[in-house]
Amino acid sequence: MRVTTKLKVKGTHYYRAGEALENGTLTTGSLIHLVHEAHNPDDENAVGVRLGDAETMLGHIPKELALKYASLVDEGRIIEARVSSVSRNGNYIDLVIRITYDKREEKIARGHNSNSSRSVPSLLPPGPGVYAIRNMETGRLYVGSSNDVRNRVLSHFRELNNSAHSNRLLQEDFNRLGFDKFDAYLILRTTRDIQTAEKNKILKLLAKGQSLYNMTEDGRGIPPGGHDLNRLPRSISDRQGRQRKRRKPFIWFCDHCFIFVKGRIEKVNGERKWVMHCPRCKRRY
Numbered sequence: 001m002r003v004t005t006k007l008k009v010k011g012t013h014y015y016r017a018g019e020a021l022e023n024g025t026l027t028t029g030s031l032i033h034l035v036h037e038a039h040n041p042d043d044e045n046a047v048g049v050r051l052g053d054a055e056t057m058l059g060h061i062p063k064e065l066a067l068k069y070a071s072l073v074d075e076g077r078i079i080e081a082r083v084s085s086v087s088r089n090g091n092y093i094d095l096v097i098r099i100t101y102d103k104r105e106e107k108i109a110r111g112h113n114s115n116s117s118r119s120v121p122s123l124l125p126p127g128p129g130v131y132a133i134r135n136m137e138t139g140r141l142y143v144g145s146s147n148d149v150r151n152r153v154l155s156h157f158r159e160l161n162n163s164a165h166s167n168r169l170l171q172e173d174f175n176r177l178g179f180d181k182f183d184a185y186l187i188l189r190t191t192r193d194i195q196t197a198e199k200n201k202i203l204k205l206l207a208k209g210q211s212l213y214n215m216t217e218d219g220r221g222i223p224p225g226g227h228d229l230n231r232l233p234r235s236i237s238d239r240q241g242r243q244r245k246r247r248k249p250f251i252w253f254c255d256h257c258f259i260f261v262k263g264r265i266e267k268v269n270g271e272r273k274w275v276m277h278c279p280r281c282k283r284r285y
Contacts, residue, residue: 002101002102003101003102006084007061007065008062008094008096009058009059009061009095010061010063011059012092012093013091014059016056016057017059017086017095018088018093021086021093025051025056026051026056026083028083029082029083031051032049032051032052032081032097033049033051033054034069035048036048036073038191043063044191045188045189046061046066046070047060047066049097059095067186067188072101077101078099078100079100080099080100081098081099082097083097083098084098124150124153124185126149126151127148127189128146128148128149128190129145129187130144130197131144131145131149131184131186132185132187133184134184135173135177135181136182136183137177140173140211140213141205141210141213142167142170142213143201143202143214144198145197145198147194149186160182161179163175167215169235173213195218199218202217202236211235212235213235256280257280257281259280261277261278262276
């Protein structure tokens with residue numbers, strides 16, 4: 001299935017869009033070449049926008065859409081890209097491009113003996129990355145990583161359909177709400193250390209107060225030398241949320257050592273804050 005959309009190109013004033021507009025090579029209808037800049041130091045999902053000669057750099061796809069179009073470029077699903085409109089706005093160039101791409105859909109069985117099916121987001125790539133399974137009713141996330149994101153997410157849904165998923169909380173919500181209340185999407189496409197990338201993403205989400213199904217900060221569910229936490233009635237975000245409500249004393253759960261740690265107030269950058277220091281692993285929270 002073909003899909004056509006329009007996007008405004010970002011960062012045109014940093015590149016040669018103005019020059020190309022002046023010399024007449026950048027006009028409405030000009031052919032555009034999209035390039036996934038996997039080694040871009042600022043964003044490995046960055047997608048460069050170039051003229052059809054692939055040499056004249058014009059700008060980038062907006063960052064919030066870069067992951068989607070990086071996947072489309074890598075999978076060879078961009079059918080055509082052309083300039084929709086271009087004009088000068090003071091020192092800036094307003095450049096809008098029209099992109100046509102192939103939208104594919106993968107199917108997941110909705111039950112062990114069911115013929116019905118559901119489309120998985122077509123942006124899930126077959127390569128490595130960090131993904132999330134989302135409860136659309138509550139917004140709660142299950143974050144994971146894999147060398148093959150697409151197949152890993154498919155296996156998650158197969159386990160959930162068969163009531164065999166290792167994460168108790170996710171399975172209970174899936175059983176209660178049903179298949180149609182869950183979806184999956186790619187958070188980060190990376191060829192680097194995916195487990196570290198997963199842990200960093202979980203920590204960032206926890207810092208923002210995001211509700212998670214994950215039991216540990218590294219997403220594995222089992223701390224080193226510890227017990228399997230996947231069967232616990234509360235996730236890591238639940239446990240930390242409960243601790244934040246306590247003030248006398250402030251107790252924190254160290255997922256690395258599987259022990260509770262008593263906090264104390266210390267001065268941090270001139271401010272008095274609760275600090276948790278684990279006596280075993282020496283980590284500070």
